[in-house]
Amino acid sequence: MKNIIMFSTSEIFGVRKTGGLKRFLELYKYYEKSKNYNVEFYSGDDDLVLRKNKILNYTSLKRKTNNKFYVPNELLIFFQNFKHINNLKKKKYDDLIVFDVPTALSLSLLNCKDINLFIRQDLIGYKSISLKEKTNNTLLKKVYLNMLKVAEAICLIQSKKVIVQCEYDLNKLLERHKLLKRIIAKKSFVQINNINPTWIEQKNNKNxxxxxxxxxxxxxxxxxxxxxxxxxxxxxxxxxxxxxxxxxxxxxxxxxxxxxxxxxxxxxxxxxxxxxxxxxxxxxxxxxxxxxxxxxxxxxxxxxxxxxxxxxxxxxxxxxxxxxxxxxxxxxxxxxxxxxxxxxxxxxxxxxxxxxxxxxxxxxxxxxxxxxxxxxxxxxxxxxxxx
Known part of the structure; x- marks a missing residue:
């Protein structure tokens, strides 16, 4: 039996249920139902919520955040949960599954092994757009985006596998990190999403x-x-x-x-x-x-x-x-x-x-x-x- 750790600092059962969070939960349920895996679940949900949703083997992470874009929330979460993450590193597991660079950064910095990094967004592309709404300071935006690029490189190097949703995202990674191109290409997989995950109900049955x-x-x-x-x-x-x-x-x-x-x-x-x-x-x-x-x-x-x-x-x-x-x-x-x-x-x-x-x-x-x-x-x- 293989041991799987699924790690997220988000509130998986929170009010805002993004597509990425739904996919994370869908994958957890798949592993949890299988007799071939033991699954440990890390998330930013509190104990009561995790028990209510019948998550058996879990660790609840603290997630005190702020609205200042230049102080990354994942960095704050990392310091709040350093003990939990350090203990995770010492555990015996076969695969560690994490969605996106901001969440994976703390695991990478602590040299956690067997990370399967799911890239669910073009991080730099997304942030470039959101920064336009928050500041006109060109230098600040450039510094911030370069910091994200470094963080992305660290996670890509440390990961055992990189799984993206589309060729576009993979090409963007290869384009941004030319010195790591061969390393990234060797460990990367493209898997498009399906249209029939368990949470989608078909309402229109007409031909x-x-x-x-x-x-x-x-x-x-x-x-x-x-x-x-x-x-x-x-x-x-x-x-x-x-x-x-x-x-x-x-x-x-x-x-x-x-x-x-x-x-x-x-x-x-x-x-x-x-x-x-x-x-x-x-x-x-x-x-x-x-x-x-x-x-x-x-x-x-x-x-x-x-x-x-x-x-x-x-x-x-x-x-x-x-x-x-x-x-x-x-x-x-x-x-x-x-x-x-x-x-x-x-x-x-x-x-x-x-x-x-x-x-x-x-x-x-x-x-x-x-x-x-x-x-x-x-x-x-x-x-x-x-x-």
């Missing part, structure tokens, strides 16, 4: 041929904390379409999400046929009513919103950014990061013939993305050939 043509409700799901998810691009495109008197298309936009700038954009655009729903627990209830989902991200590795749309046969288009073209690998579904190109794409898809062509290609992609993700990941960790 494409049975769906009556409708093109009224266009949806956006994303965070308003910074521009990474492209909410401003989406809203400007909807405004452009609805203000054009010569255009027969009239869209009702439905925006789901929250964040620091949510109220600003709500005030600015809610009279433009845009409904601002805010943050919701059950996104799939809204998703089922979308005629089209738009994902205009400026940086994204493998957006769960796209995967859920494909699974539920909801038409979806996305930007040519990050790993999105690796999911939507047909030209009809992709647009450049400009208002003009997004407007053009929406207008093209609004034609019935083009709409059903998109859905048919999406249906073919759906078949390709139906598989057991946890099983494939476990086989990568086990050094098995998954082809």
């Amino acid at each position: 494409i041929e049975q769906k009556s043509f409708s093109f009224e409700n266009i949806g956006f799901i994303g965070d308003f904390s910074n521009q990474r998810k492209g909410h401003e691009l989406f809203l400007k495109a909807i405004e452009r379409i609805n203000s054009d008197d010569s255009n027969e298309l009239n869209c009702n936009a439905i925006v789901i999400g929250d964040g620091d700038s949510f109220d600003f954009y709500k005030t600015k655009y809610e009279n433009q046929n845009v409904s601002f729903i805010g943050r919701v627990e059950n996104v799939k209830e809204y998703l089922a009513n979308f005629d089209l989902l738009v994902v205009p991200s400026f940086a994204d590795s493998c957006p769960n919103t796209i995967l859920e749309a494909i699974y539920n046969d909801v038409a979806v288009i996305g930007s040519k950014a990050g790993g999105i073209p690796e999911i939507l690998n047909y030209e009809e579904a992709l647009f450049e990061l400009s208002v003009e190109d997004l407007v053009s794409n929406i207008e093209t898809i609004s034609k019935e013939e083009n709409y059903y062509l998109l859905l048919q290609k999406q249906l073919n992609r759906k078949e390709e993305l139906m598989f057991n993700w946890s099983d494939k990941i476990a086989r990568i960790v086990e050094n098995e050939n998954i082809n």
Whole structure:
């Protein structure tokens, strides 16, 4: 029987359940149900929450954080939990699973062995966008991003395996760390996400041929904390379409999400046929009513919103950014990061013939993305050939 340690400093059962946290929990449940593994679970959830969620063998980590971007929260968490992490290092285990560089850094600095590092985001790309919202100090941003690059290099060197979601993220790692290129390439694996993880429920059971043509409700799901998810691009495109008197298309936009700038954009655009729903627990209830989902991200590795749309046969288009073209690998579904190109794409898809062509290609992609993700990941960790 093999011993697996799954390490996260996040609140896995907290209010904000990101795709990465859901994947982490999904993998834990896979290992925990198997008779071939003993699993130890580290997270930032408190004892009561972990017991309530039936986590048996766990360590609860302290996570006192702050909102100052120049004082990394993971560094604070490292000092608070130094004893726990040092004890982890001394344990006998076969594999240590950790998601993303900020969390893996403390393990790498303490020279923990057999780290399987899951890269769930283009760290430098994501942070570059978020920093634009926080400071205009060019020098400070450059220093901070270089610190992240060094941290990333340390984790890549220390890891036994590096598992990414898309070729784009792997290429970015190789491009940033040219001196480590051969080392990174040798230990890296690309495994795209599936569209049928256990937390996704299928709501739309109609065949494409049975769906009556409708093109009224266009949806956006994303965070308003910074521009990474492209909410401003989406809203400007909807405004452009609805203000054009010569255009027969009239869209009702439905925006789901929250964040620091949510109220600003709500005030600015809610009279433009845009409904601002805010943050919701059950996104799939809204998703089922979308005629089209738009994902205009400026940086994204493998957006769960796209995967859920494909699974539920909801038409979806996305930007040519990050790993999105690796999911939507047909030209009809992709647009450049400009208002003009997004407007053009929406207008093209609004034609019935083009709409059903998109859905048919999406249906073919759906078949390709139906598989057991946890099983494939476990086989990568086990050094098995998954082809």
